[in-house]
Amino acid sequence: MQVAEQDTALEATRELAGFLERRREQIAQRWADTPLFRTVFTVSRDEAVEACKVVVDALADVARSGLPEDVQAPGFVAVREQLGRMSAARAKAGYSPSEIAGEVAGLREPVAALLRAEFEDAADEHAHARQLALTVLIGTLRLVVMETTISAGDELIARQRQQLLEVATPVIRLWDGVVAVPLIGTLDSARSQVVMESLLEAIVEQRAHYAILDITGVPTVDSLVAQHLMKTVAAARLMGAECIVSGIRPAIAQTIVQLGIDLGTITTRAGLADALAYALSRQGIVVSPRPAAGASAR
Numbered sequence: 001m002q003v004a005e006q007d008t009a010l011e012a013t014r015e016l017a018g019f020l021e022r023r024r025e026q027i028a029q030r031w032a033d034t035p036l037f038r039t040v041f042t043v044s045r046d047e048a049v050e051a052c053k054v055v056v057d058a059l060a061d062v063a064r065s066g067l068p069e070d071v072q073a074p075g076f077v078a079v080r081e082q083l084g085r086m087s088a089a090r091a092k093a094g095y096s097p098s099e100i101a102g103e104v105a106g107l108r109e110p111v112a113a114l115l116r117a118e119f120e121d122a123a124d125e126h127a128h129a130r131q132l133a134l135t136v137l138i139g140t141l142r143l144v145v146m147e148t149t150i151s152a153g154d155e156l157i158a159r160q161r162q163q164l165l166e167v168a169t170p171v172i173r174l175w176d177g178v179v180a181v182p183l184i185g186t187l188d189s190a191r192s193q194v195v196m197e198s199l200l201e202a203i204v205e206q207r208a209h210y211a212i213l214d215i216t217g218v219p220t221v222d223s224l225v226a227q228h229l230m231k232t233v234a235a236a237r238l239m240g241a242e243c244i245v246s247g248i249r250p251a252i253a254q255t256i257v258q259l260g261i262d263l264g265t266i267t268t269r270a271g272l273a274d275a276l277a278y279a280l281s282r283q284g285i286v287v288s289p290r291p292a293a294g295a296s297a298r
Contacts, residue, residue, distance in 0.1 A: 008126065008129050009129055009132070009133065010066050011126065011129075012126050012129035012130045012132070012133045013063050013066055013068050013133040013137075014063065014064060014066065015126065015130055016063045016115075016130055016133045016134055016137065017060045017061075017063035017064035019114075019115060019118065019130070020056055020059055020060040020063065020111075021060050023111075023114050023118070024053055024056050024057070024060075025053075026114060027052065027056050027110065027111055027114065028049045028050075028052035028053045028056055029049060029052075030110035030111075030114075031048075031052040031055070031056075031107055031110060032045055032048040032049045032052050034103065034106060034107065034110075035103055036086060036090065036100075036103040036104065036106070036107070037051060037052055037086070039089070039090070039093065040085065040086045040089045040090070051082060051086075054078070054079055054082060055079050055082070055083075055141075057078075058075045058076055058078055058079040059075070059137055059138075059141065060075075061073075061074070061075030061078075062075035062076060062137065062140070063133065063137055068133060068136045068137045068140055069136055069139075069140055070140070071140055071143050071144050071147060073140075076141075076144050079144075080144065080148055083144060083145050083148050084148040084149075086145070087100050087145050087148055087149035088149070090103070091149060097146060097149050097150070100145065100146075100149055101142050101145065101146055104138070104141060104142040104145045105138065105139075105142055107138060107141070108134060108135065108138040111134060111138075112131060112134060115130060115131065115134060116131075169181060169183070169191065169194050169195050169198055170182070170198075171198050171199060171201075171202035173202075173206055173208075174212070174276055174279075175276070175279070175280060175285075177206070177207065177208050177209045177210060177279075177283060178208060178209075178210045178211075178212070178276065178279045178280070178283075179199070179202045179203065179206050179208045179210075179211050179212070180211070180212035180213075180214060180272065180275075180276070181195060181198065181199055181211070181212070181213050181214065182214045182216070182217065182272070183195065183213065183214060183215050183216075183217055183218050184217030184218070185217065185218070185219070186218075186219065186220075187215075187218055187225045187228060187229075188224075189224075189228070192225075192228035192231075192232070195213075195228075195232060196231065196232045196235055199211055199213075199232060199235075199236060200235060200236070200239055203236060203239045203240075203241045204239065208241050209240070209241055209242065209283070210241060210242050210243075210244065210279035210282065210283075211236045211241045211242070211243045211244070212243075212244045212245075212246055212272065212275045212276065212279065213229065213232065213233075213243060213244070213245045213246070214245075214246045214247045214271075214272045214275065215229075215245065215246070215247045215248065215252070216246070216247030216249070216271070216272065217247075218247075218252075220252070220255070221248075221252045221255055221256060222255070222259065223259050223261060226256065226259070226261045226263070229245060229263075229266070230263070230266065233245070233265075233266050242267065242279075242282070243266070243267070244267045244268070244269055244275045244278060244279065245263070245266055245267070245268045245269075245275075246268065246269045246270065246271055246272050246274060246275035247270075247271060247272065248268055248270070
């Protein structure tokens with residue numbers, strides 16, 4: 001009995017594939033007026049219709065394979081990029097993943113109506129099986145769209161995080177041959193990598209001989225942060241630049257001592273101004289204090 005039901009389901013799925021091929025144009029015309037396609041493909045209605053045809057073709061391929069429940073079915077490969085564009089556009093318009101999934105589920109009814117109309121005059125015992133196969137197929141399409149939506153969201157978050165790291169880690173040219181990176185906030189592995197890459201690029205671009213890492217805005221320094229700093233200093237040296245660490249506050253200095261971290265090979269200065277003065281003096285530039293107001297020149 002169970003084998004017979006499976007055979008019926010498989011036959012109904014393949015009949016559905018033939019139906020989708022025959023009614024491709026009609027389905028695409030109806031889908032083109034749904035919000036999911038209409039609001040994404042705004043150049044012309046014809047553009048929306050063509051996009052709908054691509055999705056119908058994919059569903060027919062999946063149904064023909066007899067794997068309507070497989071989100072990794074080869075038929076979906078051709079439309080994943082398009083579905084990703086659609087879901088991303090709806091997400092940018094303010095729709096939640098559940099609302100987008102609801103719009104995908106809404107694609108079933110126009111197809112179901114055409115399916116009922118095609119077989120209404122026939123005493124067909126497979127009618128229910130075909131409708132069930134359609135429900136399963138649209139459900140799988142819904143899962144594929146949700147998957148691409150989540151994937152696109154993860155990629156967007158990763159890009160935004162990278163952009164924030166780059167914005168939060170500026171490299172400043174203080175003088176000819178002197179660049180500085182003022183660090184603010186927690187220094188983790190990801191950000192440390194951005195710091196190193198940005199600093200090394202600046203050393204090459206500016207032909208800098210001195211690079212200042214100012215950690216005045218870093219709240220705490222542990223062994224991991226110290227390790228990142230030492231790696232950055234070593235990388236700068238390999239690029240031919242001397243690295244100076246400034247802004248080590250008393251509390252951070254005590255922590256470094258307690259952790260037994262050896263920064264003896266690294267040039268340190270109390271603040272950014274001191275580090276700049278050191279770098280300038282190493283280049284033979286003398287920094288003189290400004291005369292007091294009202295003082296007579298000799």
